[in-house]
Amino acid sequence: MKCQEANHVCDKSQYNEAGFWEKIRLTIHLIYCRACRKYSSQNKKLTKTIANSDLKSISQDDKKVMKNKLQEELSK
Amino acid sequence: MPKHKLDPNVWVDRYSDYLFNFTIVRVNNSEIAKDLISETFLAGLKSKDNFKGEASERTWLISILKRKIIDHYRKINSKKGKAEVRMTYNDEESEGDWLEERVSDPYDKTAEDTMENEELGLAIFDCLDTLNEKQATIFKMKTIDGFDTEAICNEYNITASNLWVIIHRARKAMAECLEKNWL
16 A cells, blocks of 8 residues: 555545545554554544534535525625 | 725635634524624625725624624513523422532533633634635535535535545645644
8 A cells, every 4th residue: 555545545534434444454554654654643633623623514505595695785 | 005805705605604603602503693694794794894904804704793792692681671690400309409509510511611612613714714715615514514525526526536635635734734723
């Protein structure tokens, strides 16, 4: 496994989208690759931080409603 | 010459999520929060000419939003008719037992937690600001809204590998930015 692929699998696994064998191969890669180990831990930290922040967002539909209201007012 | 300019067309895309997180910790109801934000945008539009360009667009919108939130509290308070002191009891048996209420509730979030959370949220938004618009939107959709890879690809007409490249760059930048400003 090359570093580029390792990082890609690492990204995917942050969203639970990495396959079983991919994860195994990533683990093996991480044993001997220091740079990817660093990225991997940084990446996990980011996932955790964002989960902790409990950020909310407005749904796309609600945003459209807001935009329409604003547009209406703009065109007056 | 004013340093900042207003561009109402991008307000919703650029600031609505930021304002939403600012509001939600203060009013605790997402419907009310959305209404307040919508009102804020409209009010901003109306008083557009008062914008002197000294503050950033976002700061200016926040200052309007703050007033909206205060108005909201005034309104719900006047509905009650008069100020009231509220006491909550966990069950009927302990009603009136004031000492009981002094015991801390381990499941209750402390003010510090909420505050820290809010600061973290705002730090994340500040970092999102450093990404380009496409990266930020896609990263938000994937990470905060939890959209499927496929749904995002369809929406933006990109391939899955395109998406992962964008996500990778965004994650790298976000991790570095948060490391500097938060962790």
